[in-house]
Amino acid sequence: MRYVYFATFFIAILTVSVLGFRGTLSTKPPLELIPDMDHQAKYKPQAESPFFADGRADRPLPAGVVAYGRSSTAADGVFLAADDALYQGKNASGEWLHGFPPAVKVDARFMARGQDRYTIYCAPCHGALGDGNGITKQYGMGATPSYHDVRLRQMAEGEIYNTITNGKGNMLSYADKITPEDRWAVIAYVRALQRAQNGTAADVPPSHQSELGLK
Amino acid sequence: MSNLFPKSANKLPLQILVYLFFVGGLATAGITYYATNSYANVGYAPVQPVPFSHALHAGQLGLDCRYCHSNVEKSGHANVPTAQTCMNCHNQIKVDSPLLAPVRDSYASGDPVPWIKIHQAPDYVYFNHSVHVARGVSCVSCHGAINQMDVVHQDKSLTMSFCLDCHRAPEKFIRDPKLVTNLDWKHPEGESAQVEQGKKFVHDWNVKPPQSCSGCHR
Structure with a gap:
C-alpha cells in the first residue's frame, strides 16, 4: 500500500511540474x-474572416460613400454632413471660418471637453501648454510648431479645424479619433491656451488681482 | 487453506477506501486548480507581429490609453488602433526600424497588422467597454497594470465569478471617470475611503450592474 501512495504522490508531482502554476507567462494559446x-x-469587430479576400470581417467603405448621420432631433445640417461650417470649417463664401460654427455652443462644458480631448490626442506632441514641447520631442519628433506664434494665433478657426481633420505636413489626420464637434471643442481650448500664454495683468479680473499680488 | 490470504488482508478494504478518498480529493483539487480560466488564460502572452511595448508608450511616455484605443468610450469594442495611429509618430521616430516594418507595410497597403487577441470573452458574453468606462470602471480592473507590461499578458481570469465580484459590489472598484485611464491611481486615503466614495458614485449615478443572465448573455 505504501508503494501505491508513493506512486500517486509521484504522479501528482509530475502533473504539477508539467502543468506549472497559475499565472505563469506562456506564449502558447x-x-x-x-x-x-x-x-x-x-x-465580432476587427475579427478575421476567411470569406473575404483580404481576410477581415470588417468591410472597408466603398469609394465615394458619405457617412449618413441624420437624427430625428438634430437640424438638417447633420444630414449627409451638409453643414459646411461644422464639417468643413468654411463659411458661406467658401473661406476659412473665423469664430465657431453656429451649431456648437462654446461654454464651460465645451471647453472642459476640449481640454480632455486635447490632453489625450494633442498634448503628446504639442505639449500641455501648446508650445510644441510634448513628450515625443525627446524621442526624435521633428519640430512641432508653437501655438503662440503670431501666425497660429491669427489663423482662422476653420483652418485649424481643417488641420485636425486632414492633417498638415508631418501631422496626419485625426478625423478618425476626434469627432467634428470635439474638434471644435479642441480649437476652443487651443484658443484658451493661446490667450493664457499671451495674457497681461489687465486680463485678470479685478476680483482676482490681489491673489497674484497685483494690487 | 488457512494461509490463502495473509492476516494483513483484513485491513485491505478499509485501506482501499481511504486511498480512493485520497485520490478523489487530489483529483478534485487538481481540476479546481487547473481546469479553469485562472490557470488556462491568465499569463497568456503571445508573440505579436510587432514587439509593441505598453510599458514604454503608456507608462514611460504617458500616452493616454484612448490615444490608440480611441473608440473605447463610444463603442462596446475597444479597438486595436489603425496603422495610421502608429505612423502619427513613427513617420518621424524610428522610421527605419525593421521591427516596425509590419506597421509601415500596413500603412502603405491598407491591410491590417495581424495582431493576436489576448483577452477573449466567449462569444455568448456581450461585454460593452463604453458603459464600463463611462461609469468609472478603470482599464486596470480587468486588464491589470498594462502600463508596466513590456509584453502584454492576460492578468485577470475574466471568468463569470470575476465579473460578478464587481457587479455585486461595484463600490469597491468604481472611480471618477476622469481617472479611468490612470492605471496607477488608487484612492489616496485607502480602501475604506474608496468604498465610501464608490457608494456615493453608485447612488449618484444610479449604478445598477445587472446580475440577471440577460444582462450579459442573450
Missing part, C-alpha cells in the same frame, strides 16, 4: 478543455 459555445459562427 490557452488550452480549452471544454469549448462550450465560446466560438460561434459570427463575426
Whole structure:
C-alpha cells in the first residue's frame, strides 16, 4: 500500500511540474478543455474572416460613400454632413471660418471637453501648454510648431479645424479619433491656451488681482 | 487453506477506501486548480507581429490609453488602433526600424497588422467597454497594470465569478471617470475611503450592474 501512495504522490508531482502554476507567462494559446459555445459562427469587430479576400470581417467603405448621420432631433445640417461650417470649417463664401460654427455652443462644458480631448490626442506632441514641447520631442519628433506664434494665433478657426481633420505636413489626420464637434471643442481650448500664454495683468479680473499680488 | 490470504488482508478494504478518498480529493483539487480560466488564460502572452511595448508608450511616455484605443468610450469594442495611429509618430521616430516594418507595410497597403487577441470573452458574453468606462470602471480592473507590461499578458481570469465580484459590489472598484485611464491611481486615503466614495458614485449615478443572465448573455 505504501508503494501505491508513493506512486500517486509521484504522479501528482509530475502533473504539477508539467502543468506549472497559475499565472505563469506562456506564449502558447490557452488550452480549452471544454469549448462550450465560446466560438460561434459570427463575426465580432476587427475579427478575421476567411470569406473575404483580404481576410477581415470588417468591410472597408466603398469609394465615394458619405457617412449618413441624420437624427430625428438634430437640424438638417447633420444630414449627409451638409453643414459646411461644422464639417468643413468654411463659411458661406467658401473661406476659412473665423469664430465657431453656429451649431456648437462654446461654454464651460465645451471647453472642459476640449481640454480632455486635447490632453489625450494633442498634448503628446504639442505639449500641455501648446508650445510644441510634448513628450515625443525627446524621442526624435521633428519640430512641432508653437501655438503662440503670431501666425497660429491669427489663423482662422476653420483652418485649424481643417488641420485636425486632414492633417498638415508631418501631422496626419485625426478625423478618425476626434469627432467634428470635439474638434471644435479642441480649437476652443487651443484658443484658451493661446490667450493664457499671451495674457497681461489687465486680463485678470479685478476680483482676482490681489491673489497674484497685483494690487 | 488457512494461509490463502495473509492476516494483513483484513485491513485491505478499509485501506482501499481511504486511498480512493485520497485520490478523489487530489483529483478534485487538481481540476479546481487547473481546469479553469485562472490557470488556462491568465499569463497568456503571445508573440505579436510587432514587439509593441505598453510599458514604454503608456507608462514611460504617458500616452493616454484612448490615444490608440480611441473608440473605447463610444463603442462596446475597444479597438486595436489603425496603422495610421502608429505612423502619427513613427513617420518621424524610428522610421527605419525593421521591427516596425509590419506597421509601415500596413500603412502603405491598407491591410491590417495581424495582431493576436489576448483577452477573449466567449462569444455568448456581450461585454460593452463604453458603459464600463463611462461609469468609472478603470482599464486596470480587468486588464491589470498594462502600463508596466513590456509584453502584454492576460492578468485577470475574466471568468463569470470575476465579473460578478464587481457587479455585486461595484463600490469597491468604481472611480471618477476622469481617472479611468490612470492605471496607477488608487484612492489616496485607502480602501475604506474608496468604498465610501464608490457608494456615493453608485447612488449618484444610479449604478445598477445587472446580475440577471440577460444582462450579459442573450
